[in-house]
Amino acid sequence: MYFGIPRRPCSPSARSLRAPRVVAGVMALATVLSAAGCGTAGSPRKPEAGASSVEGFPVTVDNCGVRTTYDKPPSRVVTIHQHPAELLLALGLRDRMVGTAFPDSAVLPELRKDFAAVPELAKREPSFETVLDAEPDFVYGGYGSAFAENEGRSRKAFAEAGIDTYLNREYCGKKRVTMRDTYDEITTIGDVFGVPDRASALVADLRGRVDKAVAAVGKRPDVPVFVYDSGEKTAFTAGGKGLGNDLIGLAGGRNIFADLDDVFGDVSWEQVVARKPEVVMIYDYAGSGSVEQKKRFLLSQPALADVPAIRNKRFVVLPLTATLVGIRSAYAVDGLARGLHPESFQ
Template sequence: MRTMRRLSLLSALSTAVLAAGCGGPGSDRPASAGSAVEGFPVTTSNCGVQTTYERPPRRAVSLNQHATEVMLALGLEKSMVGTGYLDDAILPEYQAAYGGIKVLSKEYPSAEVLLAAEPDFVYGGFSTTFDEKEGRSRAALAKAGVNTRLNIEECPSGPVTMAAMDEEIRDVAKIFGVPDRAEAEVKKLHGTLDSVEGKLTGVQPVKLFVYDSGDKTAFTAGGKGIGNEMIKRAGGVNLFADVDKAFGDVSFEQVAERAPEVVVIYDYGDQPVEDKKRFLLANPALKDVPAIKNKRFAVLPLSSTVLGVRVPSAVESLARQIHPDRFQ
């Protein structure tokens, strides 16, 4: 039985983590501490943190759905010792691989539970993964000998596009020494995007408003997240692309003024889609909005609207909902 269960034993944990970090993905025998691994070392710069990997991680933990599914899409389940925090069911094609990975917690694990898994790498989808108050900051984990990565949608240098999706997948693959897998995945994902683009040639863009949540104000998709790019690719116009961040609050009066033709509902959490529809249909500020008068809604799961491998299929799903005639 492992004895390293408490945060007070970080120095011992660091030694174990470094010892576990040898060998490539799927190898049965770890390399000795002094042996070289082909293609390594590699250095990455991620959200202000530069990390040099002497060898691929062997005890990785993924937190948040889109981070987990990037790992699984790259076939890295044998390099994973834990995962946590899903918003939806894992995609069917990854379910078997996911079933062999220990779930550390339903949402984020405590720092103690996380470190008890003896990870050498933690990959988070949202900045909340690395909560300083919870003892999971990137700096705290680094002191414990644990390398980290944060999905780059959380620290964009400009609008998040499909190029960012490619970069995220390629960087994770680089860290694990499997760049060929990234190229195969990127090619597949762009095949879906190219197919949608072909079907939408010459289409008249539809004016869309994204409703994530909110009753006093509307929490919506702004212009700096992948959601804005998805809407464009699906043959729509995001009416709040001028909101200078990935998500932001706007008034329902602003929504009415911009007169969306379709409302896109992000589905997640404890509030069912039908409840969101009923709220919007009954909102007096929206009574003259074309989308409300015509009851035109589209629905996407939240896990498909953040930077990860679900994005192209979500573009196709949205395009089918707002331009059904192009997919008959």
């Protein structure tokens, strides 16, 4: 079963950090609007002398150890990576976006027109100079690699250029990421951009979709799930710290490697066999082999032949983008619940 969102290539630097990546369908985004924000390195900005007050401001945000005070909403925004761009568009902030970069998956249908209207600065992370050429007052990064110091894009460098920055909270080093982080991200961005009502509406919509899926599954027994990202000699799988682990639990499943104290990690095939998963959830993204290639590999391994999920050819597919802190993750819960407990949706 495939839940509709096309696969995306992983950011190399993000994958090297074993970071998770966040299913199909998005609500009527025209009625739901907001976004999440992050501050720049350095000291909070002080209001300019004589500056007129803006309702709801100043707003102070602590983001990944950086504290920033906004005296007014950002008006010229560059996003690095696709999920921050989609979040801003879902909040109705197209008119404030002056550039985006690293479009790593097919854009959600409801957002294609607006996304296409935003200038694309680079196919991958843009250079510091390229971002400066867009003259932003705010840069919103999706993965930690958005602000790579070794490539000259540190948050400090942007701060010294007078530009505020915000990093998706997933990369703040929190112990465990859950759907609450998605809701908090949207709320924060809504506050930074002066659209808290839009953020509240979007959060309510996403939370309602998750709650509906959870209620449909009810108290049915959790289905043991093995996440297969990639790997042949060993299995690269999802551990207990990433958002994917929480999505599985909400959908009525149990990640068999939830005890892996990381977002991602390698496990042996012997461990997979011993834990007897009933479903294999395949992460789909460009650069790791197609879904069909992954299925063929798993089905061809004699050592896995007696694993219930393999014996019954029971696979579900989750685009890696659905495991990110962004607007897609709530839809992943519904899609996964339907794959793990189809009888609840008949």
